[in-house]
Amino acid sequence: MMVGIMSPRAFAHRVALLTFLLLPTAPPLLSARTVAPAPGISRALIVSIDGLRPDLLLRANAPVIHKLMEQGSFTMWARTTDLAVTLPSHTSMLTGVRPSKHGVIWNTNLPPGRQVYPAWPTLFEVARQRGFTTAMVAGKSKFSTLAKPGTLSWSFVPTETVISDKAVADTASLWIRSYAPRVLFVHLPEVDIAGHSKGWGSPAQLAAIAAADRCVGQILESLRDGGVLDSTVVLITADHGGAGLSHGPDDVRSREIPWIISGPGICRNYDLTLNQDLEVRTEDTFATICYLLGITPPKPIDGRPVTQILCAHAR
Numbered sequence: 001m002m003v004g005i006m007s008p009r010a011f012a013h014r015v016a017l018l019t020f021l022l023l024p025t026a027p028p029l030l031s032a033r034t035v036a037p038a039p040g041i042s043r044a045l046i047v048s049i050d051g052l053r054p055d056l057l058l059r060a061n062a063p064v065i066h067k068l069m070e071q072g073s074f075t076m077w078a079r080t081t082d083l084a085v086t087l088p089s090h091t092s093m094l095t096g097v098r099p100s101k102h103g104v105i106w107n108t109n110l111p112p113g114r115q116v117y118p119a120w121p122t123l124f125e126v127a128r129q130r131g132f133t134t135a136m137v138a139g140k141s142k143f144s145t146l147a148k149p150g151t152l153s154w155s156f157v158p159t160e161t162v163i164s165d166k167a168v169a170d171t172a173s174l175w176i177r178s179y180a181p182r183v184l185f186v187h188l189p190e191v192d193i194a195g196h197s198k199g200w201g202s203p204a205q206l207a208a209i210a211a212a213d214r215c216v217g218q219i220l221e222s223l224r225d226g227g228v229l230d231s232t233v234v235l236i237t238a239d240h241g242g243a244g245l246s247h248g249p250d251d252v253r254s255r256e257i258p259w260i261i262s263g264p265g266i267c268r269n270y271d272l273t274l275n276q277d278l279e280v281r282t283e284d285t286f287a288t289i290c291y292l293l294g295i296t297p298p299k300p301i302d303g304r305p306v307t308q309i310l311c312a313h314a315r
């Protein structure tokens, strides 16, 4: 359903106020174990474009993301959870386990004062335990489920149901310039909104993909300006696709998602489907980012690091 989106100007004002209120809280714990990190990678940026179906990404005017494919490794056949809806799938993306384990099987806002967090630690939690600064900029209010207190150095989750991609990108850029968080998750909501309103594959949704691509470009530019792009692994993905005006289980058009990763040591222009037995799942996002940052997850996970992205392993 289409809902009202806050104007970027009003949102920027809100962020300016909130930024002072969202400084780091609890000091990092030191319990997670360390493994050797991938050389040259010390930061991670994950951008999830809500509802981005892979074939539409390829068809849209999206030069920034298409260039990331040239610069990195990718598959247009990654797979999200069998629920294929926003909150359970993002929770799997950021915990490395299936919904039956993390327990977030709802896709709505919980009542005030009754917030429930995933039963498995998020990327934010394990990264903070290793001393990384962490940040999330989400475009939908239901992401409060992923903002467990003490796990995020900086967090913005709107009180409105949804805000604009531009407002999200402006906040991410502001925080990159101000704090340069070492683990940053950005959620762009409007491609999904366009799908529910006008249809998956509609001209309106293709235009939304083009706009999301410009937001990704803006965020990358902020990393470049801050001098940290060359040490950042960048992963572009989605939580589900869709067809008609909706998405959900038992539909391949909802299950398949793009998975594009680039950074130091990662193979360039490398199609991961060259590995016949490799099926990238959304849980692998958590596993791969942990692997690249040298973080050993404290609990067993379903996801596996996609080591085929590293040149030494891929050829």
Ligand SMILES: [Zn+2]
Pocket: 050, 051, 085, 086, 087, 192, 239, 240
């Ligand atoms: Zn979604």
